[in-house]
Amino acid sequence: xxxxxxxxxxxxxxxxxxxxxxxxxxxxxxxxxxxxxxxxxxxxxxxxxxxxxxxxxxxxxxxxxxxxxxxxxxxxxxxxxxxxxxxxxxxxxxxxxxxxxxxxxxxxxxxxxxxxxxxxxxxxxxxxxxxxxxxxxxxxxxxxxxxxxxxxxxxxxxxxxxxxxxxxxxxxxxxxxxxxxxxxxxxxxxxxxxxxxxxxxxxxxxxxxxxxxxxxxxxxxxxxxxxxxxxxxxxxxxxxxxxxx
Amino acid sequence: xxxxxxxxxxxxxxxxxxxxxxxxxxxxxxxxxxxxxxxxxxxxxxxxxxxxxxxxxxxxxxxxxxxxxxxxxxxxxxxxxxxxxxxxxxxxxxxxxxxxxxxxxxxxxxxxxxxxxxxxxxxxxxxxxxxxxxxxxxxxxxxxxxxxxxxxxxxxxxxxxxxxxxxxxxxxxxxxxxxxxxxxxxxxxxxxxxxxxxxxxxxxxxxxxxxxxxxxxxxxxxxxxxxxxxxxxxxxxxxxxxxxxxxxxxxxxx
Numbered sequence: 192x193x194x195x196x197x198x199x200x201x202x203x204x205x206x207x208x209x210x211x212x213x214x215x216x217x218x219x220x221x222x223x224x225x226x227x228x229x230x231x232x233x234x235x236x237x238x239x240x241x242x243x244x245x246x247x248x249x250x251x252x253x254x255x256x257x258x259x260x261x262x263x264x265x266x267x268x269x270x271x272x273x274x275x276x277x278x279x280x281x282x283x284x285x286x287x288x289x290x291x292x293x294x295x296x297x298x299x300x301x302x303x304x305x306x307x308x309x310x311x312x313x314x315x316x317x318x319x320x321x322x323x324x325x326x327x328x329x330x331x332x333x334x335x336x337x338x339x340x341x342x343x344x345x346x347x348x349x350x351x352x353x354x355x356x357x358x359x360x361x362x363x364x365x366x367x368x369x370x371x372x373x374x375x376x377x378x379x380x381x382x383x384x385x386x387x388x389x390x391x392x393x394x395x396x397x398x399x400x401x402x403x404x405x406x407x408x409x410x411x412x413x414x415x416x417x418x419x420x421x422x423x424x425x426x427x428x429x430x431x432x433x434x435x436x
Numbered sequence: 437x438x439x440x441x442x443x444x445x446x447x448x449x450x451x452x453x454x455x456x457x458x459x460x461x462x463x464x465x466x467x468x469x470x471x472x473x474x475x476x477x478x479x480x481x482x483x484x485x486x487x488x489x490x491x492x493x494x495x496x497x498x499x500x501x502x503x504x505x506x507x508x509x510x511x512x513x514x515x516x517x518x519x520x521x522x523x524x525x526x527x528x529x530x531x532x533x534x535x536x537x538x539x540x541x542x543x544x545x546x547x548x549x550x551x552x553x554x555x556x557x558x559x560x561x562x563x564x565x566x567x568x569x570x571x572x573x574x575x576x577x578x579x580x581x582x583x584x585x586x587x588x589x590x591x592x593x594x595x596x597x598x599x600x601x602x603x604x605x606x607x608x609x610x611x612x613x614x615x616x617x618x619x620x621x622x623x624x625x626x627x628x629x630x631x632x633x634x635x636x637x638x639x640x641x642x643x644x645x646x647x648x649x650x651x652x653x654x655x656x657x658x659x660x661x662x663x664x665x666x667x668x669x670x671x672x673x674x675x676x677x678x679x680x681x682x683x684x685x686x687x688x689x690x
Contacts, residue, residue: 244590270596281591285609294605295595340591347595 201250228403274344334365482641496566501573561633580615
């Protein structure tokens with residue numbers, strides 16, 4: 192069976208700065224990957240390359256057998272399969288929660304308004320905020336906003352979800368409610384890559400840990416081995432630093 | 437505030453006119469006399485043309501401005517360049533020479549291209565005002581669109597919206613709220629600049645005032661009334677825009 196995502200020798204530069212160095216990463220269907228590493232290590236850049244928010248300079252990215260190139264058709268085809276959740280939520284502030292959720296399905300998938308609203312309500316139930324459907328995003332707490340953002344992605348019925356530090360902008364008491372939703376998705380078999388520093392969540396949900404530093408994948412492995420017996424010094428130092436708190 | 441200030445100013449002028457006869461002659465526009473009434477009607481009849489001219493020119497300017505602004509923000513410099521050139525070039529032409537060029541020159545250009553088009557004063561003024569103003573409108577759109585967080589475009593992209601859908605459903609509705617005050621400024625500017633249409637014979641407020649001055653020899657009273665006519669128009673726009681802003685702001689702060 193083909194891999195969900197195959198990345199080969201991926202390189203990315205921002206001017207003279209090399210953000211990604213020869214990245215190789217394969218993700219199976221249904222696999223949950225957590226990427227961690229110090230800031231500036233290229234974690235976000237890597238997942239932003241997968242849904243072409245950044246263009247890679249060399250190497251190959253294949254999503255569900257579709258090769259990503261500068262061709263608009265491949266970008267759209269891959270975009271249709273990949274959902275993304277941002278650190279800053281990026282909800283559309285001028286639209287209600289329900290409208291945020293139905294915009295993509297009605298304009299891109301061609302669903303009727305009632306079909307799209309029905310789907311949106313079903314997904315809002317799933318992220319446990321159906322009662323917020325008719326509010327504006329600005330009326331919600333950070334945790335609720337992020338759950339709406341997850342729901343907005345799910346409304347497009349993606350096969351793969353990318354999470355770019357989904358809890359980093361949240362107050363501590365709201366982190367759990369967002370992580371619960373992500374764990375729920377993971378248990379449902381969604382293929383996902385999560386960039387996060389939440390190591391408790393990683394232990395609970397990840398099939399595989401990826402540690403990145405300075406644009407390279409330094410270490411990769413099952414959470415148990417990764418946390419209990421990190422092989423590299425850099426990884427050990429990093430884990431010590433963030434697990435101390 | 438403004439209304440009170442101006443009405444006090446107006447009353448002072450009026451009183452000055454009543455007390456020291458010889459300098460003021462309000463009789464020319466005194467509605468209780470037949471001549472004054474006819475004169476006032478003649479002047480006020482210019483409102484229709486000024487309003488119609490301004491509204492059509494403003495709408496066109498907003499359309500042209502958007503068409504010019506969008507490629508101006510492209511990553512592709514060959515799309516960006518024509519937009520920049522248009523804005524820099526149009527912005528550099530004073531309104532009056534442009535009006536003469538359009539009214540007297542454009543028909544000649546069109547004729548040489550085999551198009552026999554007669555541009556009347558009305559459309560000549562509209563074309564000139566719309567094009568002249570569109571360079572400014574385009575810059576307003578650009579600043580408004582660029583002020584919207586990049587995350588909005590990225591989020592739109594991840595749910596599959598294409599460029600025009602992103603603009604239409606996500607970026608422009610947010611940008612329009614922010615650019616409403618400067619757009620209103622441009623509309624006021626158009627209303628005032630429409631006075632230039634008088635020099636190519638357009639029967640609007642200023643033209644009518646000029647014509648009446650020639651027959652009545654009372655420039656002070658007639659031009660005073662003319663200024664007040666523009667003041668009324670501009671104040672109506674200001675209030676309208678403030679109402680619109682409140683209405684639009686209301687659902688955001690809800």
